[in-house]
Amino acid sequence: MPTTTAPVTDVVDRLERTSMLDPVVNGLRSLSQKVLAPQGVRDILHGVWLGHPLHPMLTDVPIGAWTAAAVLDVVPGTGIGAGTLIATGCAAAVPTAVSGLADWSELHGPHQRVGVIHAAANVIALGFYTASLGARMRGRKARGKMLAFAGFTAMSAGGYLGGHLAFRQAAGANHGADLPDLFPSGWHDLGRLDEFPDGAPAKRTVEGVDLLIVRRGQHVDVLSNKCSHLSGPLSDGEFTVEEGQGCIVCPWHGSTFRLSDGGVEHGPATSPQHRLETRVTGGRLEVSLAGE
Ligand code: FES
Incomplete structure (x- = not known):
C-alpha cells in the first residue's frame, strides 16, 4: 500500500x-x-x-x-x-x-x-x-x-x-523503555562467570535483547546495553569509578550510568538504564528481569 x-x-x-x-x-x-x-x-x-x-x-x-x-x-x-x-x-x-x-x-x-x-x-x-x-x-x-x-x-x-x-526523531525520549516488554521472563544463562573479563564491559544477547555485563571479581552487574539517550552500545564504552561507584560511560555522547542501580551519574541521558537481577549457579551467570 x-x-x-x-x-x-x-x-x-x-x-x-x-x-x-x-x-x-x-x-x-x-x-x-x-x-x-x-x-x-x-x-x-x-x-x-x-x-x-x-x-x-x-x-x-x-x-x-x-x-x-x-x-x-x-x-x-x-x-x-x-x-x-x-x-x-x-x-x-x-x-x-x-x-x-x-x-x-x-x-x-x-x-x-x-x-x-x-x-x-x-x-x-x-x-x-x-x-x-x-x-x-x-x-x-x-x-x-x-x-x-x-x-x-x-x-x-x-x-x-x-x-x-x-x-x-525521538530526541529526548527514553530509548531503553521497551526492555521489560522485550525481555523474556524467567532466568537466562549468559555463560561461565569466569569467561567475563574483570573490570571491563562485555556484551551478551538474550532473544534479541543486548545486555551489558561488567564483572569485578565475583561481583557482576548487568544492565540494558542500549543507552537510554540515543541507543548507543554501552558495551563499547568505558568502565570507570565515580565517587567510589563503578560506572559505565557511553561511547557516543558520554552519558555515565551507575552499575549498582543503572542511575544516571552524568548526562546527556536523563533516564536510567534497566538493571537485571543476577545469580551464579554452578559457576554460570544467569539473569532475569528485576522484580519478576
Ligand atoms: S547514546 Fe549514549 S550518551 Fe548518547
Missing part, C-alpha cells in the same frame, strides 16, 4: 538530510562545547537532577505566555496584560534556549540540522517579541501587536520543529 506523508513533513524530512546546514551546525556545536563546558552545568541543563529533559518543560513558559498574549491582543483594553506576558515570555526564553543548546549539542547530525532551524525560528520569534515590547513602551500599540503576531508565527514554526525533534 502506498504511504503518504503531509507535505510539511516531507520538507522537514529533507531538512534532516541537508548537509548545507553542517557548517552552521559545526560552528554552533563548538561554541556550545566551549560555553557550556563544565559537566555540572551541562547536567543541570540536561535535567539529570529531574530524571527528565529540562528543555521541554521550560518551553511551556514562553510558548504559554506568548500564546496568551496573542489572545489578549485581540481583546480590547488588555494591552498591559499582553505586554506583561510578552515580557515574561522573553525573560523565560533565555534559560529555555540555553537548556536546548545543551541538549542539541549531544544529538546526531540529522537531529542537529532540524534543531538549528528550530533554534533560528525561536530566535526570530524572540526578536519580534522584543521589538513588540519596545513599540508598546513607545506607545505604538498597533505596531506592537503586528510585531507580536509575527513573533507568534515564528514561534509556531519553531514549536512544530521541536515536536518533530521530540516525536519523530
Whole structure:
C-alpha cells in the first residue's frame, strides 16, 4: 500500500538530510562545547537532577505566555496584560534556549540540522517579541501587536520543529523503555562467570535483547546495553569509578550510568538504564528481569 506523508513533513524530512546546514551546525556545536563546558552545568541543563529533559518543560513558559498574549491582543483594553506576558515570555526564553543548546549539542547530525532551524525560528520569534515590547513602551500599540503576531508565527514554526525533534526523531525520549516488554521472563544463562573479563564491559544477547555485563571479581552487574539517550552500545564504552561507584560511560555522547542501580551519574541521558537481577549457579551467570 502506498504511504503518504503531509507535505510539511516531507520538507522537514529533507531538512534532516541537508548537509548545507553542517557548517552552521559545526560552528554552533563548538561554541556550545566551549560555553557550556563544565559537566555540572551541562547536567543541570540536561535535567539529570529531574530524571527528565529540562528543555521541554521550560518551553511551556514562553510558548504559554506568548500564546496568551496573542489572545489578549485581540481583546480590547488588555494591552498591559499582553505586554506583561510578552515580557515574561522573553525573560523565560533565555534559560529555555540555553537548556536546548545543551541538549542539541549531544544529538546526531540529522537531529542537529532540524534543531538549528528550530533554534533560528525561536530566535526570530524572540526578536519580534522584543521589538513588540519596545513599540508598546513607545506607545505604538498597533505596531506592537503586528510585531507580536509575527513573533507568534515564528514561534509556531519553531514549536512544530521541536515536536518533530521530540516525536519523530525521538530526541529526548527514553530509548531503553521497551526492555521489560522485550525481555523474556524467567532466568537466562549468559555463560561461565569466569569467561567475563574483570573490570571491563562485555556484551551478551538474550532473544534479541543486548545486555551489558561488567564483572569485578565475583561481583557482576548487568544492565540494558542500549543507552537510554540515543541507543548507543554501552558495551563499547568505558568502565570507570565515580565517587567510589563503578560506572559505565557511553561511547557516543558520554552519558555515565551507575552499575549498582543503572542511575544516571552524568548526562546527556536523563533516564536510567534497566538493571537485571543476577545469580551464579554452578559457576554460570544467569539473569532475569528485576522484580519478576
Ligand atoms: S547514546 Fe548518547 S550518551 Fe549514549
